[in-house]
Amino acid sequence: MDPQKNQGTGASIVARDITKIYGTGPDAFHALGPIDLDIKPGEFVSLIGPSGCGKSTTMLLVSGLEPISQGHVEIDGKPLTKPISEIGIVFQDHLLLDFRTAIQNVMLQQEIRKLDKADMRSRADALFEQLDLVGAEDKYPWQLSGGMRQRVSIARALVHDPSMLIMDEPFGALDAISRTQIRHDLEMLWLAKRKTVLFITHSIEEAVGLSDRVLVMSKSPGRIVEEISIDLPRPRPAHLGEYPEFAVYAKKIYTIFEKLGVYNF
Amino acid sequence: MKLRATVRKAWEPALWFLGLLLIWEAAVRIFAIPGFILPAPSVFMLRIVQSAPQLAYHGMITTKLIIYGFVAGAVPGVALGYLIARYSICKQLLYPIVVFIQGLPKITLAPLMLVWFGFADFPKILLTGLITFFPVMVDSVAGFQSIDPRKYYLSKSTGASWLQTFLKIELPSAAPQIFSGLRISIVVAVTVVIVVEWLNSKTGLGYLVLRSMDGKDTSMIFATLVVGSLIGVFLSGLVQAIERALVPQGRH
Numbered sequence: 001m002d003p004q005k006n007q008g009t010g011a012s013i014v015a016r017d018i019t020k021i022y023g024t025g026p027d028a029f030h031a032l033g034p035i036d037l038d039i040k041p042g043e044f045v046s047l048i049g050p051s052g053c054g055k056s057t058t059m060l061l062v063s064g065l066e067p068i069s070q071g072h073v074e075i076d077g078k079p080l081t082k083p084i085s086e087i088g089i090v091f092q093d094h095l096l097l098d099f100r101t102a103i104q105n106v107m108l109q110q111e112i113r114k115l116d117k118a119d120m121r122s123r124a125d126a127l128f129e130q131l132d133l134v135g136a137e138d139k140y141p142w143q144l145s146g147g148m149r150q151r152v153s154i155a156r157a158l159v160h161d162p163s164m165l166i167m168d169e170p171f172g173a174l175d176a177i178s179r180t181q182i183r184h185d186l187e188m189l190w191l192a193k194r195k196t197v198l199f200i201t202h203s204i205e206e207a208v209g210l211s212d213r214v215l216v217m218s219k220s221p222g223r224i225v226e227e228i229s230i231d232l233p234r235p236r237p238a239h240l241g242e243y244p245e246f247a248v249y250a251k252k253i254y255t256i257f258e259k260l261g262v263y264n265f
Numbered sequence: 266m267k268l269r270a271t272v273r274k275a276w277e278p279a280l281w282f283l284g285l286l287l288i289w290e291a292a293v294r295i296f297a298i299p300g301f302i303l304p305a306p307s308v309f310m311l312r313i314v315q316s317a318p319q320l321a322y323h324g325m326i327t328t329k330l331i332i333y334g335f336v337a338g339a340v341p342g343v344a345l346g347y348l349i350a351r352y353s354i355c356k357q358l359l360y361p362i363v364v365f366i367q368g369l370p371k372i373t374l375a376p377l378m379l380v381w382f383g384f385a386d387f388p389k390i391l392l393t394g395l396i397t398f399f400p401v402m403v404d405s406v407a408g409f410q411s412i413d414p415r416k417y418y419l420s421k422s423t424g425a426s427w428l429q430t431f432l433k434i435e436l437p438s439a440a441p442q443i444f445s446g447l448r449i450s451i452v453v454a455v456t457v458v459i460v461v462e463w464l465n466s467k468t469g470l471g472y473l474v475l476r477s478m479d480g481k482d483t484s485m486i487f488a489t490l491v492v493g494s495l496i497g498v499f500l501s502g503l504v505q506a507i508e509r510a511l512v513p514q515g516r517h
Contacts, residue, residue: 065418085424095419099437099513112423112433140513 010042010196011076011086011163013062018071019221020057032057032222034071037215041076041163042194046207046214048253050262054222055200059166062198063087075164084164085113088157088195092169094149096141102152103128103137109160120159127155131185147178154186158193166198171206180238183209187235208232208249209240216253218260226256301483309487316485320473320492327458327470328496330386334393335454335500342398342450343443346405347435363402371396372460379465389461396457397450404446408439437512444508451504455497470496 019033032054039045047055060066062073064083073080096105103124110120128134131151141149150170157165170186171179187210190197201207207214208230216226232243240246257263286306292298293305300308313320345363348355371392378388412435420430436443462471470493477485 060418063422065421083421083424085422087422089418089422091415091418095413095415097416097434097438099440108433109423112420112425112429140515142515 009163010194012041012074013037013039013164013196013198014074014077015062016071016073018058018061018073019069020054020061020066021069030221032061035222035224037062037224039196039198042196044190044197044199044210044212046199046201046211047217048201048204048207048214049217049222050219050257050260051202052222053217053219055217056168057222058217059089059168059198059200063089063164063166086163088160088162088165090150090153090157090165090167090170092172094141094146094153096149096152096156098141101138101140102133102144102148105141105152106156106159109156113160115160123161124155124159127159127189130189131155145178147174147182150174151182151185154182154189158189158195161193162195164196164198166200168200169202170199172202179206184235184238186210191234204250204253205240207253208246209236214249214253216256225260226252228252301481304484304487309484309491312484312488313491316488320470320488323468323470323473323489324492324496326468327462327493328500330389330393330458330462330469331451331454331496331500333386333390334458335397335451337390337394338397338399338454339401339447339450341394342401342446343405345398346402346443347409347431347439349402350406350409366395367399372457375461375464384465384467388465389458392461393454393457397454400449400453401443401446404442404449405439408442409435411442412438440508440512444504444512447504448501448508451501452497455493455500459493 015035015037017034017036019035020031022029022031035058037045037058047058049055057066061068062075062080064073064080075084075086096102097108100108103121106124106127107117107120109115110117128137131154133148133151133155136144136148136152141152144152150173154170157167171182174182183206190210197210199207199210211230214228214230215224216228217223218225228249230249232245232249236243254263258265290305290307293303304312345359349359349363350356374395375388375392378392382388382391416434416438417430420434425433458469459471459474462469463475466472470489473489474486477483477489
């Protein structure tokens with residue numbers, strides 16, 4: 001199954017020479033860039049790299065959540081000037097509001113965007129079904145496991161049917177078993193909806209396991225050093241080692257990391 | 266089992282309290298302590314019953330002032346706490362003034378209030394507001410400052426307006442700290458109103474205490490204090506009930 005064949009409803013992201021410099025004068029810190037991005041509608045793209053390479057900054061710049069120091073971004077051909085709201089975001093720690101139940105956290109999107117309540121509730125219920133959250137609706141975040149919290153957070157990012165999903169190390173705080181399961185659940189959701197996903201990770205397995213394309217980044221300042229297209233059938237299995245190509249892709253990324261000095265064995 | 270535990274939880278402190286009153290009663294009788302120094306509980310309890318209409322009348326006036334003063338302090342306390350926590354310009358401009366006023370023994374402003382505003386309710390409410398303001402403001406600053414900055418990314422990504430962000434994210438996030446300030450302030454407000462009533466009143470529990478003192482009517486002082494303390498217990502219970510209704514239990 002070739003993902004390119006299945007044109008989705010996702011947004012396209014084009015970035016040219018985007019750069020982020022925090023602060024000014026001698027204290028200025030060059031965090032990112034310049035980098036270019038060309039992400040097709042409905043594409044699943046991972047950014048992988050060592051800590052401090054500007055992965056999260058990239059995500060904040062292309063979504064308009066942080067101002068760009070230089071360069072420009074176009075979403076669906078339109079220049080980005082303010083935070084886009086046709087978007088869902090998932091952070092490493094769920095960022096659920098602890099005074100709201102799971103379903104109320106998801107319905108925050110409906111309340112703020114003033115969308116139809118019954119319609120959104122049925123969408124939320126469907127997502128809870130798909131994400132194995134049935135029965136957790138009226139629980140508060142502190143009553144849920146880490147994996148379930150992150151699932152609620154994914155439901156919140158998708159319930160309003162955004163054209164773009166950005167995820168900043170969403171499975172970073174989970175144990176290995178939950179991580180494999182939630183990776184699969186995310187892939188199935190993505191296969192059904194084909195939203196554009198920008199996925200930030202430290203994990204080679206996650207990057208190869210989920211993406212159409214992996215962008216490998218170096219640090220200080222953050223740059224994209226390599227682009228690897230992942231041509232593996234979907235849905236991909238729990239044990240990626242089933243594919244001999246997986247080892248080849250993983251090896252490629254390890255080799256780049258070694259060259260960058262990320263690993264020092 | 267659970268019912269028994271609940272009953273015990275309610276009755277044990279009540280019995281203990283009753284026991285203390287009995288010891289007090291016995292001590293006054295055994296050592297023949299004069300009533301104008303320390304009246305027996307039975308005496309001032311009877312006094313509460315006898316003077317019930319009078320105590321209720323003045324008690325209501327005091328309660329009204331406490332609530333007005335509390336609101337007059339709490340609302341600006343939350344608002345200013347929000348501004349100081351969120352905008353560094355407000356912090357720079359307001360914080361020095363706030364620290365200065367906080368250091369001031371504010372109850373000593375009472376005579377000044379009297380000179381400026383006379384004997385009406387306004388100076389009493391103003392002074393009570395000024396004093397209840399600080400605990401609420403300090404805890405509000407802490408509450409609004411402790412919001413995870415990435416929650417603002419979340420709110421921006423939903424396209425939330427300023428008001429939506431405030432009502433749906435910031436205010437409920439800071440609520441536990443704000444309520445800890447409110448719980449302190451409501452108790453402080455009771456004291457402040459009674460003290461201010463000493464100074465410039467013809468009504469209220471503070472006035473009643475002062476008048477009883479002039480008449481060497483110690484049992485009436487005690488009766489008034491019991492009513493004052495009941496008002497304090499009731500109002501702080503009310504604040505806690507509102508907190509339980511608004512803030513989900515088990516947070517943090």
